[in-house]
Amino acid sequence: MRDIRPDLLERKEVLLKEIQELEDQAKAKRASLPQLDALIEAEATRWSNGHHQTRSLFEMVAPTDINRFIVDLLSDGKPRSTDEIKEIAVARGVDFEGKAPGRSINIRLVGLARSGQLERQNDNWKLSLA
Numbered sequence: 001m002r003d004i005r006p007d008l009l010e011r012k013e014v015l016l017k018e019i020q021e022l023e024d025q026a027k028a029k030r031a032s033l034p035q036l037d038a039l040i041e042a043e044a045t046r047w048s049n050g051h052h053q054t055r056s057l058f059e060m061v062a063p064t065d066i067n068r069f070i071v072d073l074l075s076d077g078k079p080r081s082t083d084e085i086k087e088i089a090v091a092r093g094v095d096f097e098g099k100a101p102g103r104s105i106n107i108r109l110v111g112l113a114r115s116g117q118l119e120r121q122n123d124n125w126k127l128s129l130a
Contacts (some may be wrong), residue, residue: 035065035069035093039068042075042076043072043075045076064098066104066105070089070108071111071127073085074118074127078126079125082106082123086102118127
């Protein structure tokens with residue numbers, strides 16, 4: 001008969017590693033919940049304000065989280081400054097992929113404006129749904 005304690009300890013280490021990996025995956029999924037909540041809130045606002053577009057906001061923007069956030073934020077019809085958009089994005093936990101939030105937001109705003117999806121009025125941005 002052989003001593004199986006080392007095998008049991010090894011199995012325990014494997015299980016602990018698997019548990020940690022699952023916890024890391026759950027943490028990453030939990031981190032995306034605030035963005036999803038913001039999208040749900042923006043859609044609820046858009047529909048309650050009578051903005052029944054034939055195209056989804058997601059069809060009108062490049063598929064980046066920051067672009068989606070900007071379009072969803074502005075979908076309530078309220079013009080906002082670059083600084084306001086940045087502050088709200090930071091507060092809601094938008095992932096800037098290690099880049100400066102203000103710079104990331106500004107680049108996306110300019111890109112969305114060049115593609116005709118946003119308009120700038122006075123120092124504020126708003127959706128251009130024409």
